[in-house]
Structure formats: structure tokens, C-alpha cells
Amino acid sequence: MSDIKYRHIVRAIAETPWAIEPAKLAAICELVAHRAAGHELTADEVQARIGAAPARRQPTATGTVAVIPVFGVIAPRVNAMQDISGGTSVEQLSASLSDALMNPRVDAILLDVDSPGGSTGLITELAAEVRAARKTKPVWAIADTTAVSAAYWIASQADRLIVTPSGSVGSIGIILAHEDISQQLANEGINTTLITAGEHKGETSPYGPLSEEARAALQEQVDTFHAMFIADVATGRGVAVDTVRNGFGEGRMVLARQALEMGMVDGIDSFEATVTALQNAAARPVPAGDRPAALLPPSGAPPGAADSTSTDLAAESGLSFAVEAEAARVAVTALTARSRSLAELGRGDLTVAKEQSLREVCDALAGAQAELQALLASTTRHQHAEAVLREAARYEHLRATNARHEGARAS
Numbered sequence: 001m002s003d004i005k006y007r008h009i010v011r012a013i014a015e016t017p018w019a020i021e022p023a024k025l026a027a028i029c030e031l032v033a034h035r036a037a038g039h040e041l042t043a044d045e046v047q048a049r050i051g052a053a054p055a056r057r058q059p060t061a062t063g064t065v066a067v068i069p070v071f072g073v074i075a076p077r078v079n080a081m082q083d084i085s086g087g088t089s090v091e092q093l094s095a096s097l098s099d100a101l102m103n104p105r106v107d108a109i110l111l112d113v114d115s116p117g118g119s120t121g122l123i124t125e126l127a128a129e130v131r132a133a134r135k136t137k138p139v140w141a142i143a144d145t146t147a148v149s150a151a152y153w154i155a156s157q158a159d160r161l162i163v164t165p166s167g168s169v170g171s172i173g174i175i176l177a178h179e180d181i182s183q184q185l186a187n188e189g190i191n192t193t194l195i196t197a198g199e200h201k202g203e204t205s206p207y208g209p210l211s212e213e214a215r216a217a218l219q220e221q222v223d224t225f226h227a228m229f230i231a232d233v234a235t236g237r238g239v240a241v242d243t244v245r246n247g248f249g250e251g252r253m254v255l256a257r258q259a260l261e262m263g264m265v266d267g268i269d270s271f272e273a274t275v276t277a278l279q280n281a282a283a284r285p286v287p288a289g290d291r292p293a294a295l296l297p298p299s300g301a302p303p304g305a306a307d308s309t310s311t312d313l314a315a316e317s318g319l320s321f322a323v324e325a326e327a328a329r330v331a332v333t334a335l336t337a338r339s340r341s342l343a344e345l346g347r348g349d350l351t352v353a354k355e356q357s358l359r360e361v362c363d364a365l366a367g368a369q370a371e372l373q374a375l376l377a378s379t380t381r382h383q384h385a386e387a388v389l390r391e392a393a394r395y396e397h398l399r400a401t402n403a404r405h406e407g408a409r410a411s
Helices: 002-014 022-036 043-050 080-085 090-102 123-133 150-155 182-187 212-237 241-245 256-262 271-282 308-316 321-340 343-347 352-378 385-410
Strands: 018-020 060-062 065-071 108-115 117-119 139-148 160-163 168-170 253-255
Touching: 002 022, 018 022, 018 150, 065 090, 065 150, 065 271, 090 108, 090 123, 108 150, 108 271, 117 150, 123 150, 123 212, 139 150, 139 271, 150 168, 150 212, 160 168, 160 256, 168 256, 212 241, 253 256, 321 352
Parallel strands: 065 108, 108 139, 139 160, 139 168
Antiparallel strands: 018 117, 060 065, 168 253
């Protein structure tokens, strides 16, 4: 009976929509049930079940960069979970972000992420706060070493997202688990009768199997949060929603190099190098509100398309031109790889929308190529020599022609 009693606690956790690594959710449910049953666990036992709680928890400062840790399970009003798994509360992250924005000694913010994800509660709100913070100060994020699900949801809103060489990002999806314990109760000789009011009240009760209607209602919850997740990532990364939905790992974790090729991250580097790069980037900031949202194209622009305003502002902000050029190259490479993977290509039948998008990107890239080649030509040594020779030959030809005409009129 005690096992059945504590299953209710686990069910309350599992039936909440989560943006988390599935194995981590299972481990949390097991651990909570174990604790709820009155069992104490040593630190070593907790580590054996769900991994060690990260040692760093409080925001720190590295020079003028505020480093905000995003460790462990992310959820609203985290309490015991924080002690168990080194988790982070959404409120704590929001407060730390606000403090860093208001601190005059802080020039830039780095989200230091190592998390399996967490609850969906208040995550889209926090994502919006990170995006808004970019208008005030540079906000970067680093997956050191993983940014899973809800953690990637948040990290993808930064100006730039870096991943360590052995790191991984992704798991863009939502999970929810329903338990039917009716058979277990029957084996115990227990028959439960629900007395409800309201057409759908009790439809997801664990005392019986889900009806098709109840299952559809739960699926709708999952799909709604998934759509919010995808929309935020698309906005944060400056790509189309379809790019995130049909790419970006499609629910799987993606290793560093592949994530860079897909456009899920902006670079691969160590934590120390990222802090240094951010300090350099923030050394000559442009006025608040004028700083570019990201090095990749703005929200709503075709992936890989150039934006002259963002490029100008990025140059003014002190960002390395080499980094900017590499980001553009990676974006184009990722778009090309993504285009080759479209299922419609195998059938030779692209949708009108996708065909139009690709044509617009081709036009934009062709225009950018022509302009860049003209810029290169204008800086080439002796670039005018050939033109001068052509003009000289043209002048001589015109002079000779005029002389012939004058001679013909004279005769």
C-alpha cells in the first residue's frame, strides 16, 4: 500500500509536461518516490542515481562578465530538487539576470549551462527575458557540457551560443507520462470509485486506462508546449520555425560539430576562451538598443540571408570580423545541408513555400557574392591597371575612327 500511496506523488511529477531528458525524468521520479517513502539517501547514493550535483551554483564575475550558472534540473520554485540534483529555479535565474543587467560594473552576461532540462513552467517567459536582455547588454551562453531541452530552450535565446568541443545540445521536445495503476490496485484487492463533477474531471485518473479523448487532451498539452518551444528557438536563433521543427535534431541530442553545421550553435570553444571572447566583444559596445540581436540573420529572414544593418552594427560592437564571417559561412553551410535533407527532394516535388524560400535565399546570396567580389576587386593591388589599359585602347580606337571620318569628309 505504501508503494501505491507514493506512486501518486510520482504521477503528479510525471504527468506535468517536461522539457527534459527522458532518462533524467525517470530517475527523478524514482528518487522522489524513494524519498517520499521515508528513505534517506547519502550523497554517493544520489550521485549513483542521477549524477552529481554541480559544485558551482551562485552567479560569479569574471572581469566585467557576469557568469550565471544554469545547472541541474530547471523548474519553478525549486527547493528539495535543488538539494538533490543541484537544480536551478526559474525565479533564481530571472533574478540573477535582472541583477546583472542593473549592475553598472557588468558589461556582458554569460549563461553557463550544464543541464538535462526541466519543467515547462515559466520557461517561455524566461526565454523572453533573455531575448529582451540582449537589447541592454551582450548575452552569450555556453553549453558546458550539455544544454538539453529546457536548457537549450533558454540558451538559444542568447546573442551567441557556444558549445564545448565534447558538449552537446538539443532534445527539442516535450514528454509527459501517464500511469494506469488499476491492475496493481486490483491485485491488492482495492477497487476505487471516482465521484466527479465536470465533464472531463478525472479523465486522466490513474485508476483506469486513458480514453481516446483523454489521451488526445494530454497530447494537445504536449503539442502546445512543443510549439512554444520551437517558436522560441526559431526566434532566438533567427531561423524559420520549419527549420527548427524539421531539423535541429528533431528531439535528439546533437554533438558539437553537427550542431554547428546545423546552425544550432554559433561556435565551439572552451569556457575560458568564451569568457575572453565575450570580454573583448563587450569592450566597445554600441548604444543600448542598437546592438545586433545575433550574428545570424534576424527573426523572419530566410536562413543564411544577409542583413546589412545587422552587419554594420556587429562591426561597430567590436565583434571580431573573422568570427562574424565564420558565422555567416556556417549558416550558409547549414542551410545547404538542411536543404539537401528535405524529404520532398527525393520525390522531386518541393512545396511552393519552400521553393520560394530557397529562390529568395539564392537571390540574396548571389547579390551578397557580387557585392563582396566587387569589394575584393576594389582592394586588389593594381586593380585599375587593366581598366586603364582598356580605356586607353578605347580612346585610341575612337581617335583613329574620328580621324578616318574627318579624312572622308575632307575628301
